[in-house]
Amino acid sequence: MTGVILKDIKKSYGQVQVLHGIDLEIEQGEFVVFVGPSGCGKSTLLRMIAGLEDITSGEMSIDGHVVNEVPPSRRGIAMVFQSYALYPHMTVYDNMAFGMRIAKESKEEVDRRVKAAAEILQLTQYLERLPKALSGGQRQRVAIGRAICRDPKVFLFDEPLSNLDAALRVATRIEIARLKESMPDTTMIYVTHDQVEAMTLADRIVVLSAGRIEQVGPPLELYERPKNLFVARFIGSPAMNIIPAKITSAGPQTVVELSGGKSVTLDIPSDAGQQGKQASFGIRPEDLAVAADGDPCLFEGKVGIVEALGEVTLLYIEGLTKDEPIIAKIPGILPVNKGDSVRFTARPEKMHLFDADGLSLRQ
Numbered sequence: 001m002t003g004v005i006l007k008d009i010k011k012s013y014g015q016v017q018v019l020h021g022i023d024l025e026i027e028q029g030e031f032v033v034f035v036g037p038s039g040c041g042k043s044t045l046l047r048m049i050a051g052l053e054d055i056t057s058g059e060m061s062i063d064g065h066v067v068n069e070v071p072p073s074r075r076g077i078a079m080v081f082q083s084y085a086l087y088p089h090m091t092v093y094d095n096m097a098f099g100m101r102i103a104k105e106s107k108e109e110v111d112r113r114v115k116a117a118a119e120i121l122q123l124t125q126y127l128e129r130l131p132k133a134l135s136g137g138q139r140q141r142v143a144i145g146r147a148i149c150r151d152p153k154v155f156l157f158d159e160p161l162s163n164l165d166a167a168l169r170v171a172t173r174i175e176i177a178r179l180k181e182s183m184p185d186t187t188m189i190y191v192t193h194d195q196v197e198a199m200t201l202a203d204r205i206v207v208l209s210a211g212r213i214e215q216v217g218p219p220l221e222l223y224e225r226p227k228n229l230f231v232a233r234f235i236g237s238p239a240m241n242i243i244p245a246k247i248t249s250a251g252p253q254t255v256v257e258l259s260g261g262k263s264v265t266l267d268i269p270s271d272a273g274q275q276g277k278q279a280s281f282g283i284r285p286e287d288l289a290v291a292a293d294g295d296p297c298l299f300e301g302k303v304g305i306v307e308a309l310g311e312v313t314l315l316y317i318e319g320l321t322k323d324e325p326i327i328a329k330i331p332g333i334l335p336v337n338k339g340d341s342v343r344f345t346a347r348p349e350k351m352h353l354f355d356a357d358g359l360s361l362r363q
């Protein structure tokens with residue numbers, strides 16, 4: 001069964017078009033995360049699903065019904081924002097019960113739903129407290145609890161963790177993962193800037209750029225098989241290294257010459273028409289390794305900066321690309337110093353190649 005369908009959804013503010021035709025089908029019970037650079041239209045799209053923004057053109061359905069003209073209160077959605085917006089003079093219990101009391105639910109039903117939501121979110125012991133006596137993470141859980149009590153068909157989250165400090169973010173993210181498990185039939189749509197939230201919570205990630213969808217897929221598919229340079233650079237942190245290259249031989253395997261002169265053979269096929277064309281070679285920092293004797297050398301580079309984090313060492317290698325250094329993320333502690341020359345290797349299946357238009361040549 002389908003949860004939310006967007007067909008050629010466009011949005012303009014006056015003369016400025018911010019969404020250029022979004023097509024997306026979200027299954028009932030799916031957890032979908034919207035990511036993309038600031039200003040790409042994530043929040044606008046979410047607010048259009050909520051009914052807080054008009055749809056300029058296109059068709060939107062929720063649960064099989066076209067909702068373009070349906071007001072927010074009748075869409076069966078609940079939304080959790082960055083700012084928790086709790087009533088400061090009401091207890092946690094009353095904050096969560098408020099919407100149901102307005103809707104004239106029976107006292108027993110209100111009590112049942114508040115207690116069930118508090119149980120899911122581990123808020124039972126805080127029900128009599130006022131919001132000011134809670135941490136930021138607990139307050140956000142109350143805001144989520146209030147939304148659960150409305151028993152929505154679709155749950156919308158607009159960067160719900162961005163006001164929390166690092167430790168609370170992790171704890172609350174885990175609460176949201178648990179919430180997803182406990183509400184398997186509820187469709188969830190979540191906007192975030194945070195890679196870890198997107199990678200860990202999503203069934204599918206939607207990558208947006210300048211009001212268009214770049215790619216939709218499960219997190220690891222986007223990580224391992226980005227369709228284009230934009231997604232390759234956007235998913236993963238530190239970002240994928242991109243080295244300008246020229247295709248010197250096309251065929252079942254492709255041979256490229258990296259800027260710097262090194263020749264690399266990739267297990268990626270290319271058409272004869274690619275011969276002689278410019279391309280971009282991609283390798284993730286975590287897919288680079290220091291070459292041992294006998295390993296094929298991908299390239300040799302001089303180390304500019306060493307960041308020893310204990311768990312991993314980040315090496316910034318200079319001279320291979322004009323603007324940004326190549327980054328290598330090597331597990332553990334490495335006896336390497338600034339100025340050392342290091343030979344790197346990588347497994348062929350971890351290499352990426354993009355044509356002159358930025359499209360991946362991997363099938």
Ligand SMILES: Nc1ncnc2c1ncn2[C@@H]1O[C@H](COP(=O)(O)OP(=O)(O)OP(=O)(O)O)[C@@H](O)[C@H]1O
Pocket residue numbers: 013018036037038039040041042043044045
């Ligand atoms: N009410 C408005 N009037 C005019 N332009 C708007 C309005 N709301 C948003 N925009 C513009 O629409 C574009 C998309 O904004 P939106 O808030 O959806 O981006 P976003 O991807 O959520 O960004 P961020 O990650 O910074 O929150 C931006 O260029 C923004 O300036």
